[in-house]
Amino acid sequence: METVELNNGIFMPMIGYGTYRTVPAMTTANVLQALRTGYRLIDTAQYYGNEAEVGEALTESGLPRDQVFVTTKVQTSGYAETKRGLDESLRRFNHDYFDLVIIHWPTGNDAETYRALEDAYRDGKVRALGLSNFNARQVQAIIDGATVMPALDQIETHLNWQQKRMHAYLTSRGMVHESYAPLGEGQPGFLDNPVLVKVAQRYHKTPAQVTLRFLIQEGIVVIPKTLNRQHMADNFAIADFALEPADVRTLEGLDARQSIDGWPAAMQEDQY
Template identity: 40%
Template sequence: MDMVQLNNGVQMPQLGFGVFQMTDLAECEQAVVDAIASGYRLIDTAAAYHNEAAVGRAIKRSGVAREELFITSKLWVSDASYERAKKGIDQSLQNLGVDYLDLYLLHQPFGDVIGAWRALEEAYKAGKIRAIGVSNFYADQLKNLILSTDVKPVINQIEVNPWYQEHSEVAFAQAEEIQVEAWAPFAEGKHNIFTDDRIAAIGSRYGKSNGQVILRWLLQRGIVVIPKSVHQNRMAENINVFDFELTTAEMATMNDLDKGESQFFDHRDPAAIEQIFGTSLAALKENK
């Protein structure tokens, strides 16, 4: 497994396993057990996924030593304030059944971001968290956080896939020595991504699937990636991407696939923000 070094010196696997939308907790637990058995050591969850406890049970069942695993969770918007974030961190630790987290992220750039970040900084300095970062922040939001706080984020976890390549956002983060991590690398199969002829033509040269080509393309951009699956054969396929390398021309072909639009929603659309995060922000306001 290739590793990346975060800006605080912590080493992180470049390819991991995500559990977003795994709402069947028994299925989630077994999937994480199978993923660890398949060689994954980075496991990415979040409070908002409501499956931290299932992930924690899987970690215990895996038989792999805690220090060999890299466990990530995230703070949801409804806890995005200083006091709420302190409780949220402790709740994630309790849910997962661990003494520390390897990485903890602000899940969204909404709420009292600076206050919540201060709580993350304190937990980081206390040793509860080995590294802290953010998710779904745009470059200006990231720069504001950097300029307003003491500990620089190690990661920005954002949507990156062939249809939404985010070259400017990736370049900004990398220039700031902030690691980019891609969620939804397969765009949840949209626009026939798993059968697209242009990607398949590249894969045929190496005996690789479209999914493997996509993961290889992201890895070669220096991006950490967290594909998910509940199927062991797909888990094995997704991790088997370190034995080939795309050429410069093949990377350019992949870059030409960019549609330049999110495959999910625009994080800067006020209507989308209200629809998706309005209830959580109202809860945060009530619980202050």
């Protein structure tokens, strides 16, 4: 399994399983299937309402806790609310720590929210800290006040919006770029682009597999979500090929800097 080293020396898998919009009643079975398929990175969030079920799947899998990297995201604002909310997340998750905790999106009090995460990090409740939906200016504000460096920024990234500008910024700060919506969240026609289909045919792979391979080769962590078992297996089975430089350049040409839904507006490149 390909991994990336975070800026505090811990390693994170480069392909994971996302649980956005997976209702709690379906989460345990699907996360358990993902773990049995071989995924070792699971992404959840307070906002998703399925932290407990992710914890149940991890317990039911029988895997040692230190073999699965679990991310959650706080949607709180300020020190006290974040500290309390993270402790509640840990109780729901029913394990001793999260591997990565992310501020889900910027709020009015990010400095104090992040300070609560730093204290949780020092208390051993969290192994690494990160951000999501933060543009370069917002990331830098956190860095400037941090005592624990953020390790990662999770942002919308896919072939139609490759986030070259943010990628360069994050790399320059020693941070990992993580993609959410790497397969376009099921948008009609997203994986039917003739250019992508032609490249996929050349490698005898699906368009989704080629898309994920492209992002990983760019050094971007991916967390595709699916409830389809065949797609789940296919998405994971991308370690047996590499895209040739000419095909990488071809896929780079699909970058339209186009968001799926334009949220949050602060991520648009004219905002930072």
